[in-house]
Amino acid sequence: MSTVEDLPTPALLVDVDRLGRNLDRMAKALAGKGIALRPHVKTSKCWEVVRRQLDSGAIGMTCSTPAEVAWLKGKGVPDLLWAHVPVGPRKVEFAVATARDGGLTIALDSVEAALALSGKGVTVPFVLEVDTGHGRLGVRPERAVEVASAIAALPGLELRGVLTHEGHVGAAPDRAALERAGTEAGHTLVRTADALRAAGHDVSIVSIGSTPGATTAPFVPGITEARPGTYAYFDANQVRIGSCTLDDCALTVLARVVSRRPDGTAIIDAGVKAMSSDTIGVTGFVGRVVGPVPGDGEIGFPEANEEHGFLRGPGAAALRVGDLVRIVPNNACGTTNMWSHVYPVSGAEVLGDWPVAARY
Numbered sequence: 001m002s003t004v005e006d007l008p009t010p011a012l013l014v015d016v017d018r019l020g021r022n023l024d025r026m027a028k029a030l031a032g033k034g035i036a037l038r039p040h041v042k043t044s045k046c047w048e049v050v051r052r053q054l055d056s057g058a059i060g061m062t063c064s065t066p067a068e069v070a071w072l073k074g075k076g077v078p079d080l081l082w083a084h085v086p087v088g089p090r091k092v093e094f095a096v097a098t099a100r101d102g103g104l105t106i107a108l109d110s111v112e113a114a115l116a117l118s119g120k121g122v123t124v125p126f127v128l129e130v131d132t133g134h135g136r137l138g139v140r141p142e143r144a145v146e147v148a149s150a151i152a153a154l155p156g157l158e159l160r161g162v163l164t165h166e167g168h169v170g171a172a173p174d175r176a177a178l179e180r181a182g183t184e185a186g187h188t189l190v191r192t193a194d195a196l197r198a199a200g201h202d203v204s205i206v207s208i209g210s211t212p213g214a215t216t217a218p219f220v221p222g223i224t225e226a227r228p229g230t231y232a233y234f235d236a237n238q239v240r241i242g243s244c245t246l247d248d249c250a251l252t253v254l255a256r257v258v259s260r261r262p263d264g265t266a267i268i269d270a271g272v273k274a275m276s277s278d279t280i281g282v283t284g285f286v287g288r289v290v291g292p293v294p295g296d297g298e299i300g301f302p303e304a305n306e307e308h309g310f311l312r313g314p315g316a317a318a319l320r321v322g323d324l325v326r327i328v329p330n331n332a333c334g335t336t337n338m339w340s341h342v343y344p345v346s347g348a349e350v351l352g353d354w355p356v357a358a359r360y
């Protein structure tokens, strides 16, 4: 039996017991309520995780990049949603070729992007992306009928429904406000779907998706599917906004103390190339040190270079060269993308070595 002690550091670990609980909880929350689960693959990019998601009832997967779409298509996943607008000749060519094979729905939010996909002798199913407050992709709800109608009138483009990513709810000042924002995003999307139906469109997909919004938005009557991604692993950002507890976090970076500073700082062999630098500016830390923990919060991780991390605080002073620490990243999805493989673990036991695919 191999244990985490035997692993080279830094290493990315996924706790399979926590992963299983997280997947199970989401599948059970949606099951029997008419809400399909289509998880976002960007969080794991790992077939062993996707397989578990499909086994526990997911109807298909959500993707961001052509690499994710191509990889999952090659794996035979039947129903893929590419929730990013395919713009530029290579992405357009890829979207058309993949649509020709079937099993792919894309997202669109402009006639300009749609024009490049039109008239290619193939039907390209699309959902209209709607901005319910995130301020990234998507048309504002009041323009949805106009834009969807213009795109659907183009040869080869077939409207299937609407989609939103309500990621902005995570920025709410407290959990109650976050939940209100999630419900509001759900209602906005359902109202938009109803307006499209009233304008004569067939709208079968009403798709909402984020981990912070997952406890509220999918349960608004009229929503047909949820696309959470981070829920598989959770992370320190989700702990901060109350989506989970630290004990739910399945993804950790394993690192070793490689040196000590006279001021009590412990230097570890994991920096931003192991953790990603996501949201350090928001949280004030690179990740949360969870083991060995002499008391939660006693080892801080405020700073990192590329391959060096600086652990400070009373707990850090007790660490010795060679000690192992485990760190929950701020953003599981960003951290996954830094790695080509992840070690599945149960407690301290290492169960294998899973490839991370489609990293770009």
Ligand SMILES: Cc1ncc(COP(=O)(O)O)c(C=O)c1O
Pocket (backbone or CB within 6 Å): 040, 062, 083, 164, 165, 167, 209, 210, 211, 212, 227, 228, 229, 230, 231, 333
């Ligand atoms: C379009 C889309 N859908 C779903 C998700 C999943 O959200 P989360 O990572 O909060 O679960 C994302 C995340 O960025 C996204 O961009």
